[in-house]
Amino acid sequence: MGTLSDWRGKTSRIIGIVDAFVVVWSVCGAYVIRFGLEPSFVVSGQEANYVWLSAALCLLWWFMLGAWNSRQSRILGAGPDEYKRVAAASLWLFGLVAIVSYVLRIETARGYVGIALPVGLGGLLLARWLLRQHLSVDRQRGARMNRLMIVGGNSAVAHLASTLTGALHAGYFPVACYVPGAEPGLQIEPVSGLPVLGHGTDADSIMSAIVSCQADAVAFSAGVQLHPQTLRRLGWDLASRNVSLIMAPALTDIAGPRIHTQQVAGLPLIHVTTPTLEGGQRVAKRLFDIVASVAMIAPLAPLIVVLAVLVKLDSNGPVLFRQDRVGMEGSHFTMLKFRSMSVDAEERLEELRESSDGNGVLFKLKNDPRITRVGRVLRKYSLDELPQLFNILGGSMSLVGPRPPLPVEVQAYEHDVRRRLLVKPGLTGLWQVSGRSNLSWQDSVRLDLYYVENWSLAGDLVIILRTVRAVFHGTGAY
Structure with a gap:
């Protein structure tokens, strides 16, 4: 693993080179498309030399990307x-x-700007995404990581270390911890296994x-027993050594848009807003569901008919499987699916329950003998x-939301888990794009509650895009 300065400088240089290439490519392309290969162009009687303008635009664009710290x-x-x-x-x-x-009454050719901006911006975003994928692959191997020391109480250190270890793409690799005020004999943090480098509460020992x-x-985590003046001095010392200072509050599963920092008498206070799916937001989500479901049903109608015929020809029984599910605020509705099992599947459930590969509450069986030949393909790609x-169009479900639970599952819910019922269940959701049947019950609940607590229309669009990839990969579906 290289030092921080090694990978940081190299990565910044690579991004700068890629940015320069994309900017030059988009601006020159816009020039050629709009004006051809002529060195100048006359607009309203005024000669405007777009060669020099293009060169200046490329330089300014590249410097603006640096001025906005986009390569940090x-x-x-x-x-x-x-x-x-x-x-x-x-x-x-x-x-x-x-x-x-x-202001200067310069008539810049609109076609030139109209091509350069969207093409350049799209190219920059695509290039950054590709570089991010490469960076993520390197970080999964342990390269290009920030060596992190965690300061805080034992439980907070263990929680933060496990979270960061499970999210290597974030770029933080816990290497040690410091537990102020703990017993001097502790050498290894028992849960995370990180070496404990000290227990004192003075700035010199921590440095x-x-x-x-x-x-x-x-990273200063929750439970840290340090005086505010000590933290301030550490902040100065860390800044002089170019070491990043991170404050990790005891807030979990809260999306960034809900967190706001406000300065009060020199203190950075963190405000967490409470999301509400009411009024205009509820109407917007419902309109989105109607438009999206109609837009999907129309082109998929031939496929739906073909799948219905295949289900009917593959085995005896109805084409559709109807099942009672629990929707928003505990209301019951009939969920529709293509039948992927034999007609006696419910009767054979008890004899297979002990062989469940599920997560304790949900029954799942990877090699379920009740699944038909066509049904296995339908389940793999979620075509069932x-x-x-049609549930979405009728209003009993949403395109994105928590997994629609069975009544028997709802009866086993703890009090907190019932918050899943505050929104309509969805055709897809965070559970669908994060492992599907491979998730534990705790992870399924955590993802559903995260969605309920942090809903946004933009978040729904991201989940839909991730669903397409998850469906084609067929990961976790059985």
Whole structure:
């Protein structure tokens, strides 16, 4: 594993080269498409030399991407911040071009700008996505990671270490921990297995531990017993050594848009807003469901008919399987699916229950003998769920939401789990794009509750795009 400066500098240079290539490609392409290969172009009697304008635009665009810190190592590999900064820098640049053209009464060719901006922005975002995939592969192998020391109580250290270890794409590799105020005899944190480098509460001891483990970043977790002045001094010392300072509050499964920081008398207070799916948001989600379901049913109608015929020819029984499920606020509805099992599947359930490969609450069997030949293919690619589009159109389900539970599952819900019923169940959801049947019951519940707590229309669109990939891979479906 290379040092922080090694991979950070190399990655920044690679991104800079790729940005330059995309910017030059898009601007030159716009010039050739709009003007051909002529060196100048006359607009309204005024000669405008677009060769020099193109060169200046390329340089300004490249510098704007750097000025917006879009190549900062902290934002690479995870989260939408990198894409937002690329988009903001590009839009600000062309906004300034439009303002200068208007103030100086320079008639810039609209076709030139109309080609350069969308092509360049799209190319930059695509290039960043490809670089992010390469970075993620490297981080899965342990390369290009920030060496992290965690400071905090035992339980908080263990939780943060396990979370970051399970999300290597974020780029943080826990190498040691520091537990202020703990018993001096503790050498290894029992849950995470990280070496404990100290227990004192003074800044000098903590800095010595940071230097000894060669940490690139330090995370102060919940339960840390340090005086505010000590934290402030550590912040100064870390900044002078170019070591990142991270504060990790005890907030889990809360999406970024819900978190807001407000300065009050010099204190950064974190505000967490409460999401509500009411009024305009509920109407918007319902309109989205109607439009999306109609848009999907129309082109998929021939496929639905063909699948219905195949199900009928493959085995005796009805084409559709109807099952009672629990929807929003505990209401019951009949969920539709293509029948993928033999007609006596329900009667044979008890004899197979002990062989379940499920997660304790849900019954799942990888090699279920009740599944028909056509049904196995339908389940692998989730084609058996296509009739649920009519549930969505009718309003009992949503395109995106928690998994529709059985009544017997709802009876076993703990109090907190019932929050899943605050929104309509979905044809797809976080459970569908995060492992499907391979998930444990705890992970399934956590993902559903995360969706309920952090719903947004943009989040629904992201889940739909991820669903397409998950369906084609067929991972976790049986």
